[in-house]
Amino acid sequence: MTFNPSDHPHRRRNLLTGKWVLVSPHRAKRPWQGRVEKQISEKRPEYDPNCYLCPGNTRVSGAPNPSYTRTYVFNNDHEALLADTPLAFDEQDRLLELEPVQGTCRVICFSPRHDLTLAEMDLPSLRSVVDIWAEQLQELSQTYQWVQIFESKGQIVGASNPHPHGQIWASNFLPNEAEAEDREQKTYYDREGSPLLLDYAQLELKKAERIVVENEHWLVVVPYWAYWPYETLVLPKRHVLRLTDLTGSERNSLADILKRMLTRFDNLFETSFPYCSGWHNAPSNKGFEHWQLHAHYYPPLLRSATVQKFVASYEWLAEAQRDLTAEQAAESLRQASEIHFKHQ
Numbered sequence: 001m002t003f004n005p006s007d008h009p010h011r012r013r014n015l016l017t018g019k020w021v022l023v024s025p026h027r028a029k030r031p032w033q034g035r036v037e038k039q040i041s042e043k044r045p046e047y048d049p050n051c052y053l054c055p056g057n058t059r060v061s062g063a064p065n066p067s068y069t070r071t072y073v074f075n076n077d078h079e080a081l082l083a084d085t086p087l088a089f090d091e092q093d094r095l096l097e098l099e100p101v102q103g104t105c106r107v108i109c110f111s112p113r114h115d116l117t118l119a120e121m122d123l124p125s126l127r128s129v130v131d132i133w134a135e136q137l138q139e140l141s142q143t144y145q146w147v148q149i150f151e152s153k154g155q156i157v158g159a160s161n162p163h164p165h166g167q168i169w170a171s172n173f174l175p176n177e178a179e180a181e182d183r184e185q186k187t188y189y190d191r192e193g194s195p196l197l198l199d200y201a202q203l204e205l206k207k208a209e210r211i212v213v214e215n216e217h218w219l220v221v222v223p224y225w226a227y228w229p230y231e232t233l234v235l236p237k238r239h240v241l242r243l244t245d246l247t248g249s250e251r252n253s254l255a256d257i258l259k260r261m262l263t264r265f266d267n268l269f270e271t272s273f274p275y276c277s278g279w280h281n282a283p284s285n286k287g288f289e290h291w292q293l294h295a296h297y298y299p300p301l302l303r304s305a306t307v308q309k310f311v312a313s314y315e316w317l318a319e320a321q322r323d324l325t326a327e328q329a330a331e332s333l334r335q336a337s338e339i340h341f342k343h344q
Helices: 026-028 125-139 176-194 196-207 246-271 313-317 326-335
Strands: 009-012 020-023 073-074 103-109 148-151 165-171 209-213 218-221 230-236 275-281 294-298 301-304 320-322
Touching: 020 230, 103 125, 125 148, 125 165, 125 246, 148 209, 176 275, 196 209, 196 230, 209 246, 209 326, 230 246, 246 301, 246 326, 275 326, 313 320
Parallel strands: 020 320
Antiparallel strands: 009 020, 073 103, 103 165, 148 165, 148 275, 209 218, 218 230, 230 294, 275 294
8 A cells, every 4th residue: 555645644744833733634534423513694784883893883991983984903902911011020930930021902993894804805905904914013013023913703713803803912022933933934044045935935836736826926825734624824925024025016916815815715615714814924123034924824614614623632632633634625725716605
């Protein structure tokens, strides 16, 4: 019997973290008798008078929203990081390490419309979101080492409000994932003399096995080491450190590639596809030429709109594991239409 990665269990190494993922493709054929989520109604009004994020409404803190007509940003009323945290403290036991941290948190309402996700917004509106991401990064990078732009979409991943929105958490420290990616990218750059993710993008373009969609400036792939069933990686085709470095044409192309990718997500199971996503820009300091700008999208859905992947005991205790191969997932997303199912 000859080894076949489409049929036989194997491990794949995540180039960005150094961690391994166990792939068990033969398990995807087993019948599902586990938990099935309830289908969540997707019909929402353009404006909800009870929504804390809609224009003109009062937020839970008592602060009023302006009657905004485009992408709107405000300081989170319940920040996870505080700008004035005292940094001086008494040393603790060496086995009980502690480090005070400072930062700030903001909310981005993508649109005044309560019913429009990024996948359903038009390209000029999406370009506006891209510009806001870059503006916020430019401002917050003056003070903080790491600026995490992210979105949690859907109740299944813990979104607390259905109004389409994202967040920004800026901090004076590098979080775990950023630290791991910095280490792996620098190690590769010092050894090879070129950015890891730029070389990886060229490899994916050559092999054309895991590409979901591409345009002139951007590439979307299900990464070789993907953990989540339909995980994707958004990559520029040239060496770019941060969103602030993108040209006008590249920003337009980014809006285009995001709409095409997110529409495919929704069309896969004809549902508003939930996901956790975020941008990894180079840290704010100088000396990060080994970095490459990229975005991660982590959708939890596995077999349908009502069956999600759970992190199982083996994964908590041993190693990440997936059943569907990255190549199979990419093919499914490639075959999905770019015309949103609501408009077909």
